[in-house]
Amino acid sequence: MAQLTHRASALHKSIPAVLFAARGLATASTSPITVETSLPFTGHKIDPPSRSVETSSQELLTFFRDMALMRRMEIAADSLYKAKLIRGFCHLYDGQEAVCVGMEAAINKKDCIITAYRDHCIFLGRGGTLLEAFAELMGRKSGCSKGKGGSMHFYKKEGGFYGGHGIVGAQVPLGCGLAFAQKYSKDESVTFAMYGDGAANQGQLFEALNMAALWDLPAILVCENNHYGMGTAEWRAAKSPAYYKRGDYVPGLKVDGMDVLAVKQACKFAKEHALKNGPIILEMDTYRYHGHSMSDPGSTYRTRDEISGVRQERDPIERVRKLILTHDIATEKELKDTEKEVRKEVDEAIAQAKESPMPDPSELFTNVYVKGLGTEVKLFHYIHLFLSRLLTTIVLEFLL
């Protein structure tokens, strides 16, 4: 979590320091503040944690900044997509920021996170940079997957982020495998395997739950319930939309996913549980403002009133802003300045990403196999053919 803000400081050294210094928070900023979550937790076969969450001014300011950065990144991605700089599928996370930010506050980089295709913000939370994200979205060489993955395939090995997966539900058994490896290596760390309300109906989820429970794997299954599986509302796809109860013999917790402190509390609770007792399900009640992806307007299956209603009543960033203002941690102007600064950071990253070169044609054939093994050499034969054909095409176009 600190990494996000730390990276920001690397780019704009003066402003965060000024923000803290102006309030003289150097000593007071980490002193605990207790806040009540917006709603109580609901437990399934487990006693839910307390509604009182311990936080600090510094943490709240970090939450605000990080979520504002993520929000800004997603909105900028929207524009880039419409400008045809981002192609293919682009699934945006705005509205759901509290889930990944709250989660990061409760865990460390040894814990693993794996998710589906709505992964831009989670990537950032795990230590990914804006440049890596935008460059990958625009298919450039300096993208986190060298431009070869795209929006649905962000990964950050050092940050314990295992992607970034396009096929709904397939990441959950992978997450089970991550937890298995953690148990095997006696790591004392946990895996958060994230999926949506649509994926909750996949059979492989139940298979994975069964195995995780059978072997007490430190797996936490996190259902980001934004109530729509693309165009299908949850009540039209699920006989029982109480996803936190789906585990049956596996305990579950229903959490207000728009409240970053509730998410933090739940994830902390879940981590402790998973290390001792095996799997647990967390259902994050959240919402996405955008459609399923940039190809979906998001308004044919829900009303605009619903969307604006959620934005007014439950927006995660606004909630933290109110908290900061009520607790007198910063002024409105300071928060606005943070937002401006974040916007500048995003714009600069985009500008840099736009300058970043496209991948080399030879990159088509790299990373198919692990480097150095005999099979990779065979591919060079096709590179020769491919490049010579490419050159011929270019030459002909030039001549004609």
Added chain:
Amino acid sequence: MAATILHGVGATTALSSINYNNSRRSLPERKRTSLVIQCDGSLSSGLNISNNRGAKLSTNAVAQTKQENVTASTTSKPGLRHELLLFEALREGLEEEMERDPHVCVMGEDVGHYGGSYKVTKGLADKYGDLRVLDTPIAENSFTGMGIGAAMTGLRPIVEGMNMGFLLLAFNQISNNCGMLHYTSGGQFKIPIVIRGPGGVGRQLGAEHSQRLESYFQSIPGIQMVACSTPYNAKGLMKAAIRSDNPVILFEHVLLYNLKERIPDEEYVLSLEEAEMVRPGKHVTVLTYSRMRYHVMQAAKTLVNKGYDPEVIDIRSLKPFDLHTIGNSVKKTHHVLIVEECMRTGGIGASLTASINEHFHDYLDAPIVCLSSQDVPTPYAGALEEWTVVQPAQIVAAVEQLCQ
């Protein structure tokens, strides 16, 4: 076609009592010698570079892998040997690798306490514990996914499909995650997983238990596929597959587990990308793998009696093909017969035909002939089942026709 089938039927009564042990008694010696010859390093002789860019590069590929990976048993010292069955050879290779590297683990149905439905993992759970030799529920999709996830973190799991056919349920995991994660993550994650299990047409096991999944998996980018056929290459390929940082699918055959052979006591690892010269010859190149190797060798006996000199190569590496060994053979014999167990449509033979045509067209004196199984679900009735796969009599007839 009908004539060939009927001819095959006539011949099958004699063939139904095939004794696999007898038919390959002479093979072990030959195999060892050929491996050493290839280790020699003098591989570039006779290659016409301008016509065969691919062949030249594959030479380097094979040479590279040999120098790095292969610890072949040399002929210089005879070495001690011990006799075992193919499933024991697989187990020996597996156990040696588990002993050597604590990251190696096994998962699959009934691999632990039961010892494996074909006894490949017998005794391992007692030795290494329930976590390292993991009995999974019947959930191929998710336990294959679990193995892949574990491999992403650095573990080296061996996932067993009790029958390869069951892995169709895990196709998504194998194709998208196993094969592609190394690429889509820009090289961040590697998947050193081995997926293995028995497949092929057995003895009246029925359509769903007689499948040849190598034809379905062959297009997946990022994976390697090998097929073992003898205790010697089974152990060597198992070890190589485990040590490889790429995902490898190791195809075993239901009918070959009880083959007996004497294999070296000394440790050895074979190359995943190399084909095996089973019988050098000069009239025709016969390319085969897995169980069909034995039908080919049975036919070879008949052919030798009739005055033919077939060169038999067990291709072993189904993806990628060892075009170096195959190419050298084609240049020598100018005739190619492929004998496979896959179905006619879209099988390994179909791809191999295309590949040889592409690379070695100039060296062929006749079109490539590919004998495959019929494009039908494998029937239960014994005689019908025999007609679905290629029988030695058909192989003999094909060679006679090819070499006219």
